[in-house]
Amino acid sequence: MAKRTTAAPTKGSTKIGRRRFLLAGLSAGLGGAATIAMPQVSRAQTVSWRIQSAWPAKDVFHEFAVDYAKRVTEMASGRLRIDVVAAGSVVPPLQMADATHAGILDGCHGTASLWYKKHKAYALFGAPPSFGWNSHGFLAWFYYGGGETLYRELTNEIVRANLTGFLYGPMPTQALGWFKKEIKEPSDLKGVRYRGTALAGELFASLGATIINVPANQVAPFMERGMVDATDGSNVAIDLQSGLPEVAKFYMLGSHHRQAEAFEIVFNKQKHDALPAELKAITRHAAFSASSDQLWSAHSRYPKEFDEIKKRGVSAVRTSPGVIEAQLKAWDGVIAELSKDSFFAKVIASQKAWVKRTQPFFQANNLDTDDLAAAYKHFFG
Numbered sequence: 001m002a003k004r005t006t007a008a009p010t011k012g013s014t015k016i017g018r019r020r021f022l023l024a025g026l027s028a029g030l031g032g033a034a035t036i037a038m039p040q041v042s043r044a045q046t047v048s049w050r051i052q053s054a055w056p057a058k059d060v061f062h063e064f065a066v067d068y069a070k071r072v073t074e075m076a077s078g079r080l081r082i083d084v085v086a087a088g089s090v091v092p093p094l095q096m097a098d099a100t101h102a103g104i105l106d107g108c109h110g111t112a113s114l115w116y117k118k119h120k121a122y123a124l125f126g127a128p129p130s131f132g133w134n135s136h137g138f139l140a141w142f143y144y145g146g147g148e149t150l151y152r153e154l155t156n157e158i159v160r161a162n163l164t165g166f167l168y169g170p171m172p173t174q175a176l177g178w179f180k181k182e183i184k185e186p187s188d189l190k191g192v193r194y195r196g197t198a199l200a201g202e203l204f205a206s207l208g209a210t211i212i213n214v215p216a217n218q219v220a221p222f223m224e225r226g227m228v229d230a231t232d233g234s235n236v237a238i239d240l241q242s243g244l245p246e247v248a249k250f251y252m253l254g255s256h257h258r259q260a261e262a263f264e265i266v267f268n269k270q271k272h273d274a275l276p277a278e279l280k281a282i283t284r285h286a287a288f289s290a291s292s293d294q295l296w297s298a299h300s301r302y303p304k305e306f307d308e309i310k311k312r313g314v315s316a317v318r319t320s321p322g323v324i325e326a327q328l329k330a331w332d333g334v335i336a337e338l339s340k341d342s343f344f345a346k347v348i349a350s351q352k353a354w355v356k357r358t359q360p361f362f363q364a365n366n367l368d369t370d371d372l373a374a375a376y377k378h379f380f381g
Helices: 018-024 060-075 093-102 120-125 135-144 147-158 198-206 216-224 236-241 269-273 277-311 321-338 342-365 369-380
Strands: 047-053 080-085 107-110 163-170 177-179 193-195 210-213 250-253 262-268 315-318
Touching (some): 047 060, 047 262, 060 107, 060 277, 093 163, 120 342, 135 163, 135 262, 147 163, 147 342, 163 269, 163 277, 198 210, 198 321
Parallel strands (some): 047 107, 193 210
Antiparallel strands (some): 177 250
């Protein structure tokens, strides 16, 4: 396993005063979930909540968080209003779950992989291994294959957090990443200082990369100063906005490290439980509504930003079959090591069972990438 290094904390990465005092009282596992019930909210009352996103204010993912909140307010006819603040407004992103648990925040928006250090199984609800499924199949497992029950078991019984949440928003496959030199074969990754997190970080470390922990919004400056050699992509909109095309000229497309991924919206469980049934249902169904609309908007937006990236002198390169195959073999080792934890193994078994049952139909019925590429070439040259 390659050596892991961690970048020094940046200025402003912590908060002071009452918030830090309250957060300091929480264990890393959030083991002391409160038991005092919240009073039920009257149907005549208007509820106002504040949630924080894991994304900067100008980030497209923050826009998605705001969009979700607007849907809730509209569907609730103003009876439940959610104000969304950007990353770091109240606490650093990795402390959002603690702050929501304690009631400092009413909720948060990000991905479940953010809570990887609380329990590594959380990454399986953020960006799971590439079993031959995509983000749609992943969300289908969550809602129709037992995933949601496992998520609640992890959150409320194992971590014992005063949280409740939903997954939504199927994301496109994440690119292998941004590199200063083209990655042509697996050995090219050895010694590369790569910014990666959660299971993706484990995967690249097993391929020989040195994992560097750098906040996403600081990757470009670190690459420019030669402190980071490469980084995973987020999406073309964020990567363009963060300046990655200016510091890395090889954009490697196609990867198994985050083939499937989804957003997570989390609320303080006691406050959510106190809502009238119809408002609780709205928080859930607004996520389903946002899933579709945000996916459709991404279909319109991302190709435009991809074209803009190529105008910046970037070589968009398809990842070689050798690297793709090496990733799958690396997944075997990562899964085996982390499955020493019984709950992690339980979730993996559930996910594998779902894919094994459902994927054969789609493989038999759907055209693959090469078939669709041939159709595109037929009509558009």
